[in-house]
Amino acid sequence: MPEELKVKEKNDLQKPIPKEHYEKLEEYIDSLPSLEGRLIQVLHHAQDIFGYLPRDVQLFIARRLGLAGAKVNGVVSFYSYFTEEPRGEYVINICTGTACFVKGANKLTEEFEKKLKISAGDTTEDRKFTLKDVRCVGACGLAPLVVINDKVFGRVKPEEIEGILEQYL
Numbered sequence: 001m002p003e004e005l006k007v008k009e010k011n012d013l014q015k016p017i018p019k020e021h022y023e024k025l026e027e028y029i030d031s032l033p034s035l036e037g038r039l040i041q042v043l044h045h046a047q048d049i050f051g052y053l054p055r056d057v058q059l060f061i062a063r064r065l066g067l068a069g070a071k072v073n074g075v076v077s078f079y080s081y082f083t084e085e086p087r088g089e090y091v092i093n094i095c096t097g098t099a100c101f102v103k104g105a106n107k108l109t110e111e112f113e114k115k116l117k118i119s120a121g122d123t124t125e126d127r128k129f130t131l132k133d134v135r136c137v138g139a140c141g142l143a144p145l146v147v148i149n150d151k152v153f154g155r156v157k158p159e160e161i162e163g164i165l166e167q168y169l
Helices: 020-030 039-050 057-065 069-078 098-102 105-116 160-164
Strands: 002-007 016-017 090-095 129-134 147-150 149-153
Touching: 016 020, 020 039, 020 057, 039 057, 039 069, 057 069, 057 105, 105 129, 105 160, 147 160
Parallel strands: 090 129
Antiparallel strands: 002 016, 090 147, 147 149
């Protein structure tokens, strides 16, 4: 295993991935009683370790589980929980389901974009925030809804966004 593996990121900067991360993932995989049917479980654990699933990590997992790299990438790209790009410390999910949309989710998105100076799907340069829109959170009674990491903000108004962000600065 190389001392440090380089990963090409969205902004084309090279960032080393510590070999300790790979060692930690390898220990986890070795601790499993069986590798059959464990891909999603291993991907979850890998994303917890690395923060995201770059191509090199996916290929490492594929080799260790005896799978094709394309199969691993297919799973990563299919499930919205997994990400191939680094995320911010705080992931802001704006629900865009029908109830939230009707109650102004698009205005919340516009306000977050304005305050953070990024578009939905992007991460701030300091990697503090990632802004995402999600299909449905399943809490329509709280529409429009924002979830930051595990904290839920219901019935959010655009004028409340500055105060919400201040909690994370």
